[in-house]
Amino acid sequence: MHQSIATVSVSGGLADKLSAIAAAKFDGIEIFDQDLISSPLSPAQVADRCAELGLSIDLFQPVRDVEGVAPQAFAAVEHRLRVKLTVMRDLGVTTLLACSNTLPGAIDDPDLSAEQLHRLGELAADQGCRIAFEALAWGRHVSRIGQAWDIVQRADHPAVTVAVDTFHMLARGDGAEALEHIPGDQIGFLQVADAPVLGMDVLQWSRHHRVFPGQGGFDLAPLVAKVFEVGYRGPLSLEVFSDVIREADASITALDAKRSLLHLEEELRRHWAAAGVARPRIGLFDPPPVPSDPEVGFIEIATEPAQLDVLLTAAGFRVAGRHRSKPVTWWANGGANLLTNESTPDTDRWVADQPRPTVTGVGLQVDDVSGFTGRREALLWPALPLRRGEGEAPLAGVDSPAGIHYFVSGQPGTREDWRLDFVPERIPRPAGEGAWSALDHLGYPVAFDVSEAEISFYRTLFGLLPGDVSEFIDPRGRLRSRVMHSDASSARVVLNVTEGHFAAPRRGLNQLAFGCSDVLAASTAMRAAGVPLLAVPANYYVDLDARFDLPEEQLAQWREAGVMYDRDESGGELLHVYTDRIAGAFYVELVQRSGGYDGYGAAGTPVRLAAQRDIEL
Amino acid sequence: MHQSIATVSVSGGLADKLSAIAAAKFDGIEIFDQDLISSPLSPAQVADRCAELGLSIDLFQPVRDVEGVAPQAFAAVEHRLRVKLTVMRDLGVTTLLACSNTLPGAIDDPDLSAEQLHRLGELAADQGCRIAFEALAWGRHVSRIGQAWDIVQRADHPAVTVAVDTFHMLARGDGAEALEHIPGDQIGFLQVADAPVLGMDVLQWSRHHRVFPGQGGFDLAPLVAKVFEVGYRGPLSLEVFSDVIREADASITALDAKRSLLHLEEELRRHWAAAGVARPRIGLFDPPPVPSDPEVGFIEIATEPAQLDVLLTAAGFRVAGRHRSKPVTWWANGGANLLTNESTPDTDRWVADQPRPTVTGVGLQVDDVSGFTGRREALLWPALPLRRGEGEAPLAGVDSPAGIHYFVSGQPGTREDWRLDFVPERIPRPAGEGAWSALDHLGYPVAFDVSEAEISFYRTLFGLLPGDVSEFIDPRGRLRSRVMHSDASSARVVLNVTEGHFAAPRRGLNQLAFGCSDVLAASTAMRAAGVPLLAVPANYYVDLDARFDLPEEQLAQWREAGVMYDRDESGGELLHVYTDRIAGAFYVELVQRSGGYDGYGAAGTPVRLAAQRDIEL
Known part of the structure; x- marks a missing residue:
């Protein structure tokens, strides 16, 4: 055409x-x-x-x-x-x-x-x-x-x-x-x-x-x-x-x-x-289809040597493997996988120039890696150059307009499985009480002028659709949040478009939300192990009581553990807890959904933003 | 209350x-x-x-x-x-x-x-x-x-x-x-x-x-x-x-x-x-009134020694006086007065730190200087500290939120007349063919977050009202222009609120528009004397013809001289011409209004912005 x-x-x-x-x-x-x-x-x-x-x-x-x-x-x-x-x-x-x-x-x-x-x-x-x-x-x-x-x-x-x-x-x-x-x-x-x-x-x-x-x-x-x-x-x-x-x-x-x-x-x-109508005789673009059900396999964090080891251990992670050719460590906690990468890339300027830690990328698992690459090329999205060592999986890569690295691998057990790049070290901690499960959603700040392009990236390449815009009052300006999601994929991405007194957004992901079957237990354990958690104001729990009429002992438990709560109209519930910003770079949220709760605890977002006020978004 | x-x-x-x-x-x-x-x-x-x-x-x-x-x-x-x-x-x-x-x-x-x-x-x-x-x-x-x-x-x-x-x-x-x-x-x-x-x-x-x-x-x-x-x-x-x-x-x-x-x-x-109704018995704020008909007496420009002398001379200005105690020169061209100030203030950090030239302030003439000061104080606007030499006029001063200095003096002939600070040097060039007259309007860029405060400054202190918002496409972002004006005052101020890829606005006035009885003659003379004028694209004149069906020789004259034109619905006309940005800091517009034309040539603004594209707003 x-x-x-x-x-x-x-x-x-x-x-x-x-x-x-x-x-x-x-x-x-x-x-x-x-x-x-x-x-x-x-x-x-x-x-x-x-x-x-x-x-x-x-x-x-x-x-x-x-x-x-x-x-x-x-x-x-x-x-x-x-x-x-x-x-x-x-x-x-x-x-x-x-x-x-x-x-x-x-x-x-x-x-x-x-x-x-x-x-x-x-x-x-x-x-x-x-x-x-x-x-x-x-x-x-x-x-x-x-x-x-x-x-x-x-x-x-x-x-x-x-x-x-x-x-x-x-x-x-x-x-x-x-x-x-x-x-x-x-x-x-x-x-x-x-x-x-x-x-x-x-x-x-x-x-x-x-x-x-x-x-x-x-x-x-x-x-x-x-x-x-x-x-x-x-x-x-x-x-x-x-x-x-x-x-x-x-x-x-x-x-x-x-x-x-x-x-x-x-x-x-x-x-x-x-x-079912006869298509007019016109040429139409015909790329390989969007990947069906892409799943987040891992999150990559650029770190100084051993920078996060104590913290990750306190948060329940164990080393699951070591990369065959690079100074990259695979950490696992239940279904959550983090890769800490200590190398300094020579071609990847933004990662090389960034203070550490910085969450630089996301590993996706898809059924058809070469189909994905064909689609990426057809849609003119730039390839992320990847160096592949002897015997390592042939991953594909792409950068979002805001600079997030996506590494695309095959499903477990295929020759394109990212796990093949690692020498296994230990059986990961199994899923269970307090253990983390797969990524619930990830988020990062996006400057206003690339926000539409960022939406387009997820939409054209992965078939994710933009949800409604949520607006929040932040002590430093305006925050408009938009979730990219799809029925066909468990991957959900929160784009936080900022305007105001925010510093130019630091590159990289800053919000990693993992599922968890027992947020209260996980929070209590993390606090005991010395993981710094977000200080939620006591007034928040008074308001929770006003809104939901909750038993005092329930509120006291949550208050003690810094657990936040939301309930939707049909009774679905969310328990969630935030870490403080880790080494100035990112924070982790643990999310326990029940009864079909599908939101993100928006009523608590202004509270979180205020509590995080002296830290980055 | x-x-x-x-x-x-x-x-x-x-x-x-x-x-x-x-x-x-x-x-x-x-x-x-x-x-x-x-x-x-x-x-x-x-x-x-x-x-x-x-x-x-x-x-x-x-x-x-x-x-x-x-x-x-x-x-x-x-x-x-x-x-x-x-x-x-x-x-x-x-x-x-x-x-x-x-x-x-x-x-x-x-x-x-x-x-x-x-x-x-x-x-x-x-x-x-x-x-x-x-x-x-x-x-x-x-x-x-x-x-x-x-x-x-x-x-x-x-x-x-x-x-x-x-x-x-x-x-x-x-x-x-x-x-x-x-x-x-x-x-x-x-x-x-x-x-x-x-x-x-x-x-x-x-x-x-x-x-x-x-x-x-x-x-x-x-x-x-x-x-x-x-x-x-x-x-x-x-x-x-x-x-x-x-x-x-x-x-x-x-x-x-x-x-x-x-x-x-x-x-x-x-x-x-x-x-005419009985006022309820409530206490009400009662400051001195707004000045009646404040007029712009002069514009002050911080300069390096003799930095603008050649240019001002080429533009028809002559030295009219020298300040009694400071390295300040009074230049005049018809009814237009510019003060070039070569001193480096010790308390006024922004002026001291700014590259030169920078247009730092505006001299206003009012009937009642002490009344103005009373109003300023009652409205909590901060005083601009002024150093007054022996025998000099007691001026009042105030800073706008964006940092524009206002010097408030009395009318000519009073003991608060700013001219008293100068030893007269020469009779100014009289008004007449090609000579400039008093300021028509002035303008400067205002950051979004102080824009409301800036409006409030002019409204509460001087009784100027904000006009409608005009929006313009600029090659680097959005420009929303708002004119502060009043029937009771000839002073008009254009606030250009910017968002986008603009550098943080450089402080100071950047748009000085003076009246002129013959813009075509003034433009021709300035061009001959080497004053750099804005290059208006030839296409602009083709569009002028389309819009107004003008004689070709008329268009040719204007095109030659870089003169722009507008006409309102009732036949009022505007001829205007712009200099290039002078030493990177500001530009001058000469404005010839007739038939009650009261606008600013908005139809030509995108053309000007595009022509100025590599220079500051």
Whole structure:
């Protein structure tokens, strides 16, 4: 499929935008007029540059407020269009996006709008161009695709077509059914954008919160599928703008955008397969599938020699093995595996430069390692270079945009099992009372400007979906938490997007939550063994009593052990306990879920944040 | 008046909040329950600390979802209230804020709500407490003050009163008239907050965008006046939360909050005077008035010796005088005065540490310098220490929160005229063709977390009002521009609030816009004399033609001279030209307004920002 993106969708000056878009392997662009106006490049120079970069110019956008205009003011509109058609000629672009009128003085008369669009169609046709008329969701009188299509039909000129923009349609509640009777050759252009579902002014929503397909809450595939089903064969083009994009580096955004279109093509393929309708004859991206049920096998921590040995032993861990070729120790406690890595990598600058300990990576176990690698490559995610010693398992690796290392291994017993890299030392402590079980979730701080890319990483590569945004008051600023999860995987990742007086987030994971069958016993044992646990204020337990009416001896036990509690509406329960931040780098949470409790103890989060106030998030 | 503030309105831990609030001279606080829950201080310790600090505890807030509850679930509510009443007893607070139920399962039955509040009133009364029932603007069924008052009347218990919160009322369109029939002794508490007028989900609006009185768009005085007119005599208390407050330092926020209440009392005084109604017998803040028509006399620039002499001469400036005691030179061009200051201050660290040139301050001329000083002191704004030499004018000084120095002098010819500090050297170049006139506006970047305080500075001290927010796309992030202006003053200040990939804003003014009677002549002359002017892209002039249908020779002249243009709806015109950033520090704009044009050429701002992209904002 011909993949395009509007220049407004990445940051920087026009020349930088073009380079970033070409580097991300797009086929074409929409030129945003203001980007051209602000550029020192002439239209002809822009055309030359695009030709050099292999980018077609698919759309010039937008002209605003060109219909529903008072007749005496229409000559100025014609002049404006003539000038812009000259610019388009120099650019070599033939489709022009015209937005529905937003001015307070716009006239509510479909016949007048149609007559004026007809005239503009004549002017465009004289230059070999055509107009795609778009109903802005906040248009004064024309704000729905049905109205725009009605006016295009009344305009009755071959150079006047309708534009489809998924944001404008879905923001106004128009889905695929609204396109049912529009012939595909009358659709002049298709712009796609996703957005989180927010109850806010639609203009603000559009300006600040659009995201790339797959990052928001819109169900895009059925709508986009319909556009192709009715016969549209033009570009699949992204028009997204947001606060995040304004701040993010153009090359990161362009790659993120490209991946979102690949992901959307995959969703289209799935949609057509599930709907059982004949797929239109269009080429679609077809990568290896997401891994089914990836599980967290281990967590890797870069340490100084023996730095955590006392602490890990106090927390119930035992050495389970030693790496065959590197100074890496495998520690186990029940189902929890930690690798402490004392080597200083020479190519991995961030790990080499970071103070220790730092939690640098996650080991995943999947069924098909080479399938995973194929998917990673197809989706343009960069490989993590791994050095493989004699007789060691052939792991795959990838870095998240925030720099988290993922090591992907096969299942236990296969030749790609990460355990093969270790000489076993001792049978791990079995699961049981107070022992830890597999990872419940992991978390880390993500800077605002890479947060969408980080979501995209988990979504496109592993099929995890972003949950709702939870907002918390933190003594130093705002914390917005988002859980990436999937029914098909036990791996859950908490992205903590921070803004405010936070230092630039220290790289690496800082929140490791393991399951535990008896948090109270584990907490008591850890405290006795000298593991520093988070000091939970006594007032918290008074509030627990107020909320849940609990027996005093129960509360006293928890208070004594620093155990926190939550209960959901259907009676599911959570007991959990936090360590202090360990050597300034990360903290561990033990989580005991029962009765189907599926949350994270959000009511206690402000308490934890305040207790952690002088320590990092 | 007894002035209070909710602990949720400042950032930090509870102990820090109390200290900051006391330091800002508040009389009392509302304890936000979550702040207590998260604190290691017990309720009794909090009470002791407040007593030490001279703060009364006026309210405990909130309990949520206590009415409209299914009867079988009400026992849990009673238990919750009992526990919280125990906490209140230990705190020594007797008023409890109860918010209207927001849960999806809330029952829409005023009689049930009244019955439940009656019961809670009995429990409260047993402990010598009372309940103030608040209609949250997003309450499930009770969202208007009239509904809350109706339920309080039905509850018919002396310990059940209604709470007034200006945000909740004004967000739902309820003004003073809604309080007409509520007896003042049935109003249990008054919370005030302002907000910008935004079309968005009211919960998000409340959580993220509340501001202190005078910083938003609500007309608070008539509503607050009415509360006192009906007989309320309790605290005037602030409950404000926002993204800015989360990030700002508690001591800055608390002072900002305190000033906003002083300002509100001044507004109340004005309201009652204008309305001609008898003012309730309450003490009200009564500072000296805002200066009438403050004018900008000069701009001060810290420079290296002779650093700008060539440039200023090329721009048409001549030396008009030399300071009597300091290495300060007065330059003039028509009505524009610049002071270049080569001294290194020993007490003024930021100026001493800053690279030069830096535009450090603004000289204002007012009618009553000592009145200004009285107002500054009454409003708790810190004095700027000034060293005064023999025979020099007694200026007053004040620093804005962002660090801009304001020097306040008397009018020309008075003994407080700043010109008296200078030995005149030469008659300034007269106003005339190409000469500059007085300052049109000045601007500077303001970090997000001090932006509200900066608005408050201009509003409380000088009576300038904030205009609408203009948003611009900048290649490096977001720029929100806000003009502080007043009909009574020619001084206009543009605050550019930045978020994104901007370096921490360099301190000082960076935008100096002077009037000019002939921008084209001035621009041509400056270019000929070697003053570096901003390179405006040719595409900009093509767009000007599209928008305004201008003669080609006119456009060619402007393009040649780098002059930008705008026209408003009524035909008012703006011609303006920018210098490049001068020595990395600031740029100058010359502004020629005609036909009542009152804007700032916003349509050209993205072009300017892009052209300035490698230079600071």
